[in-house]
Amino acid sequence: MSEALERPILYSFRRCPYAMRARLAVSASGQEVELREVVLRDKAPQMLEISPKGTVPVLILRDGTVLEESLDIINWALSVNDAENWLDFSIIEIDEMAGLITQADGPFKANLDRYKYENRFDNVVSKEQRDLACEFLMKLNDKLQGHDYLFGDNFSKADGAILPFIRQYAHVDKEWFWQQDWPNLIRWLDAFLASDRFLFIMNKYPKWKEGDDITLFGKREL
Ligand SMILES: N[C@@H](CCC(=O)N[C@@H](CS)C(=O)NCC(=O)O)C(=O)O
Structure with a gap:
């Protein structure tokens, strides 16, 4: 098996509602991920390679597991740390x-x-x-x-x-x-x-390409 990633990688598109809810959950869980901004008409080949269905969001976990449904990403984030008590209900x-x-x-x-x-x-x-x-x-x-x-x-x-x-x-x-x-x-x-939770997840990032500096996303001052 290849080495574990330093942190999860999130392929995201700012205006996509599915990606928005994934970013909301990631930031609510306080997890730090590497964010890679996608442009839908020109998707990164690195994303298509791990998720050929070609929709955002996609999250690669540290062990290489690929989550390609926004609800799976939400569930993962909340299972790691439900810091804002999104699931504190009956x-x-x-x-x-x-x-x-x-x-x-x-x-x-x-x-x-x-x-x-x-x-x-x-x-x-x-x-x-x-x-x-x-x-x-x-x-x-x-x-x-x-x-x-x-x-x-x-x-x-x-x-x-x-x-x-x-x-x-x-x-x-x-x-x-x-x-x-x-x-x-x-x-x-x-x-x-x-x-603040919405404004935070709507920060603008340039389209990601291989070799760019890492964009960290997730930790929000509460
Ligand atoms: N069921 C998926 C739906 C994701 C989805 O449809 N995302 C749209 C953007 S909002 C997309 O990537 N569409 C592909 C495209 O337009 O090429 C999820 O929940 O993550």
Whole structure:
């Protein structure tokens, strides 16, 4: 076996919501990783070699294990160190979180893609897709009633996994989104967008290429 890496390597793309949630979890766990910024239309061959499916994020662990799904990266980070207590909830709540994330990644994301990129699909009307997604958003709005986050007053795995996609939805038509009657949802998203945790993970890095200086990512002063 080849030598262990000094630290994990994270291939990431700043604006990708899947990569955002991976970076959120890595920074919440206080792990230090080497960040390699990817440009989707010109992916690093080193990334494609270890993960031919070609999506970001990809994390290579010190022992060479490759994680190529954002949820696997979140689970790894939290299993190493859940420093912000993203999983400090009852089994029932953890179960409910998994269900919400599945809904966000499944039907909600399907509506979001069709709302945002109508032209990429046949027989799709953007506004219909926007409105279909509202059912999930109203559900989140109800869950946020009376507290800061989805499962109370502590930021959870569900908040971290879902918020980047709510941001993406909101940004398709900002004026429309911020006029809707979902005050808890807006408060939750606004607080996230202004938070140190979000600003930290949205730092800009130049596209990585072999031989560049190492960019360390993850440790955030709390
Ligand atoms: N299921 C994957 C999805 C990742 C994904 O689709 N990422 C997009 C960027 S947001 C991507 O890399 N697409 C490949 C491309 O556009 O070439 C995960 O959770 O990590």
